[in-house]
Structures are given as C-alpha cells and as structure tokens.
Amino acid sequence: MHLALYRKWRPQVFADVYGQDHVTSVLRREVATGRISHAYLFCGSRGTGKTSCAKILAKAVNCEAPHDGEPCGECRSCLLVEDGSATDVLELDAASNNSVENVRDIRDEVVYTPAALRRRVYIIDEVHMLSTAAFNALLKTLEEPPEHVVFILATTEPHKLPATIISRCQRFDFRRVDNASIVRRLTEIAGAEGITLEEGAATLIARLSQGGMRDAISTLELCAGDGEPVTEEKVRAVTGASDRGLVMRAALAVLERDTEAMFEVIDRVYTASVDITVFWSDLVGLYRDMLVIKSTKNPGAYLDLTESELEATAALAKKFSDEALALHSELADEALVRMTRAGSQKRLIAELTLVRMANPRLGGDTSALAERVAALEAAVQRLAEGARHSGQALPCQTQTAEGEPGESGVQTGTGDSGAVPDSEAAPAPAEADKPHESLHDAASPAGAGQDMPADAQSVAAQDMPADSGGSAAGETPKSGSGQAAGSPEADESAPYTRWADVVERYGSTPGCEGEAGFLGLARAYRGKSGFVVVFEAAMLHFVDSPDVKARLAEILSEFEGRAVRPHEIKFTAADGKPAPADGFDDFKI
Secondary structure (H helix, E strand, C coil), X not given: CCCCHHHHCCCCCHHHCCCCHHHHHHHHHHHHHCCCCCEEEEEECCCXXXXXXXXXXXXXXXXXXXXXXXXXXXXXXXXXXXXXXXXXXXXXXXXXXXXXXXXHHHHHHCCCXXXXXXXXXXXXXXXXXXXHHHHHHHHHHHHCCCCCEEEEEEECCHHHCCHHHHCCCEEEEECCCCHHHHHHHHHHHHHXXXXXXXXXXXXXXXXXXXXXXXXXXXXXXXXXXXXXXXXXXXXXXXXXXXXXXXXXXXXXXXXXCCHHHHHHHHHHHHHCCCCHHHHHHXXXXXXXXXXXXHHCCCHHHCCCCCHHHHHHHHHHHCCCCHHHHHHHHHHHHHHHHHHCCCCCCHHHHHHHHHHHHHCHHHCCCHHHXXXXXXXXHHHHHHHHHHHHHCCCCCCCCCCCXXXXXXXXXXXXXXCCCCECCHHHHCCCCCHHHCCCCCECCCCCHHHCCCCCCHHHHHHHHHCCCHHHCCCCCCCCCCCCCCCCCCCCCCCCCEECCCHHHHHXXXXXXXXXXXXXXXXXXXXXXXXXXXXXXXXXXXXXXXXXXXXXXXXXXXXXXXXXXXXXXXXXXXXXXXXXXXXXXXXXXXXXX
C-alpha cells in the first residue's frame, strides 16, 4: 500500500526534526544523562513536530544503546516502537477518547510493569479535548506516576488546559518552522524521490504551509502527482494561490485611482475560480509587507520574500505615503472580516473596498482625513519647492537687504533700508532671466470662452517665430508695458476648450489636488507655437515650476494626439504684477 510522503519521511531521530533545535537539544541531553521527566507537554501549531518528537522520545527512553541521546534505531526496542507493535507505548487521541472512563482505564493500567520495554509511555494527542472530569481524574496519576511510566501530552491549544495540568508537566513550545528549513527539507525529499522541484516552487510551498512541515510535504506530493516537474505556476494552479503580481497590480491600481484596472483584477480572480478571500488575504499581506519596509531598517529579516519580490515590493512601497498605507490596511482588513461571514458577497465587497481605498473622500473616518491632509501637505511642499527653484519668493517669506529673512510679511529692497511695496521689491524678471519657463495650459470652464487678454497675447507674441507675425529676432519687450516691442500684432490665439478636462486629469493624480485647484482657476489659450496659461498674480508663484509643466505636457500630449513639450507651455500673470505678500497665511511654510 502507498505510504504518504509525510509518513514515509517522518523523523526517526531528533536530528531529523527541522526548526526545533531548542526542544530537541534539551530532550537529547535528558536522555543522555538519564534525567527523564515523568510528564512532558508539547505545545505548538499543526505540523511542527510534536507527535514526531513524542515517538522519538518514546524510542529513546527505551533504547538499549542510545547514542548521545539519540535512539539507535537498530535494537529490538526501537524496532518495536517504529513498527507500532510495542504494547508498552500507547498513543491515544483525546478528541475521541475524552471521557472520564478512558482516563480511569489509564489510571488502572499504570500500576503494571511494562511487558517488553523498559518504560511504559502514554502519548495523549490533542489533550485539550479532555473533559473537565477527565482532567480531574488524571491529576493525581500525572503528579506521582510509577517510576516506569512517562506521560507525553500534545496540544495545539495550550490555553485550554487547566493550570493544574500544565504545572505538573515539563512544557516545550514548538515554533513554526521557518521557510528556509522547509525549503531545505523539501529539496532533500524531492532529490530522494526523483522529483524535479524548482527553487521558486519550493519557496512558494513553504510560504503557503505557514510554518507546517507536514502541510508542505503533502503539498509537494500533490503537485508531483502527475510526474511532471514542480514549477511555481503549477503550485499556484494546484493550490489555488493567487499570483503576487496580480496582487501588486491591484495595489498599484488603487494608488493610481484606476477603477477600470481594479475591476479587471477582481474579474480575473473571479473567473479563474480562485477564492477571493485567499486573494484578499494576500492583498492584506502585501500592505503589511509595505508597512514593514517603510518602518524598519532591515525588512528582509521580517519578510518571507525572495530577493526579487522584496525589491518589487520596496519599489511599490515608495509610492505610498504612510497615511495611505494605514488607511488602505484598515479598509482591507475590515473587508476581509466581512468576507468570512456566511452568505457574504465576496466579489462585491472586494470591488467596493478597492474603490473606497482609491478615493479617501468616500470615507469620513480619521484615517481617510489623515490621508487627505497628507496629500494637501505634500502638494503645498511641492509648490514651495517649485517657487524656490524658480527663484521667486513665497508670499509669506521676506528678505532683508543682505538676503536674510525679515520679520514682516513684505519683501524689502536690496538697496534701501525700509520696506517697499511688492511691485517694486520683486519686479517681473526679463524673459532672458527665465529659461526654465514654458507655455502652460490653464483655463477654467468659465474662462474658456473669454478673449485672450493683452498680457497673454504679449507673452504668446514673444515666443512666436518672426514669420508668424511675432516680434523680430533681437527685439525686447518694453519694460512693464505688457506689449512686445516692435510687435503690433500678436499671434492669433483662441481659448483652449479642453482645459477643464486637463485640470480634471491632473487632479486625479494622488497628491496633485492642491495644484489642480490653482490650475482650475486659470485660463488657457492655444496659439500656433504653444499654450499660454493666465493666472491671477497671487497664484502664479504656487504653480510655476518645471514639475507642474512636465505633468501638464504629458496630459496635453494625450489630448492633442502629439508630443507636447514643457517649453511649449507658458505661465503668465493677468496683470503682469508680482504676487502680493499678504492674504496667504494658510500657505506659510
């Protein structure tokens, strides 16, 4: 008869038990020195080696020639225990023998000496299933058994045991087997059984087993049943595990607020007959991994990921803010709880939760508000950096004659000791001093039908080629006039009617809501050589940065069906005056 691999490869000595050195080292020492306890309690999750260690200990205490605490496996006693014919080693299942009568039978039998072995060993598995009366009947025997009797109790739920039972036993806690040990064991078994096992498949099996060696070996046997090589794709197909790439795609769709991609991912999971709860558990695990990466200096020590998976997860984590990860983790965990309820619509819960995760405006709790505040703070910070990059001072900043910040909310002149108005302290720079500026698209729906103001026409005319009616090469605009010198007729421009769509697309990018608000208040015009965006003077400092123009160029390229360069976009003020220094206390950095 076929013997399952996990039974065929059950450890026969303590050295074969993987991942439990803290237990086996003590047991070997006790056997070697002859200091055998009368009662042992083995605690731990399934498949960690509790029953295997109990059987090895039963052999070791009866072995006629133990080697350094290990059973020899060759003497008569070892062979009787291995083949299960030893009448002095009794293994009971407390789940089905949990009554007080069963314990009374044990109490009556312990007085007899062993029939063939040195010691009589009682192995009681799942001991937490015993009734209260059975525990009470076992107390006295467990506390003072005859010298030839050894009790070994095993349980997965030690918290259910009475304290009077635990205090009478020598307790050993079995840990979950680490993935590296499981991979080594699987590789050893696959090599001996002639199974072709890929490294990625072994790692995936170890991860799915959740620290249980028996589960890992059983999964290996299942995947190798057809005689073909065991690959990672095969393991996913057989076990129904979700693809990590698909899980990361769902998280990226949430970050980019791509609702179509969200529904596509859930549809693929649903049509592939994969349990959505399993997929969702992997998504919760992904957010946990990203939180660990962003919160620790050595995330590899706490994550069971391959090197490539760790790099991909770290790259994805950089795109999320801490507030977003906290909010998404909370929403995903709540959805997982709802999915486990009977009769729940798992697909509906998954889709609606992804939409909520992508749009924090749909939530009114503190986590959602924290993410929205963080996005606004990031937008203001980018605007401040853009203003400093362009050489323009923020309205809330002041500068003394030596270049140091002053105490007032206005900017002082460079040669005078007193404060002067902003229009005099920060004159509009000449065109030659602003090489980084470009023609930018910014008109609200309300301004789409308005005519282009003279200031915007002047800026457009300065960028027009000579043969299109603009100013000739070498001509410069008159200082403060708003008109191009030698250019009586500016290039013919018209309001850009799709500006509202451009602004909406810009605002859909996470963290860009603040900039989109300023762009929505501007007016945009399109000429032969580019775009002109007209702002109120107070707004210009907050958006005039290369990053804003680069993002606008990408969006305009999609709308125009051609490549729009940042230098084709021009920002200008409606009145040609610098921004006032008051009225913007909320934007102080």
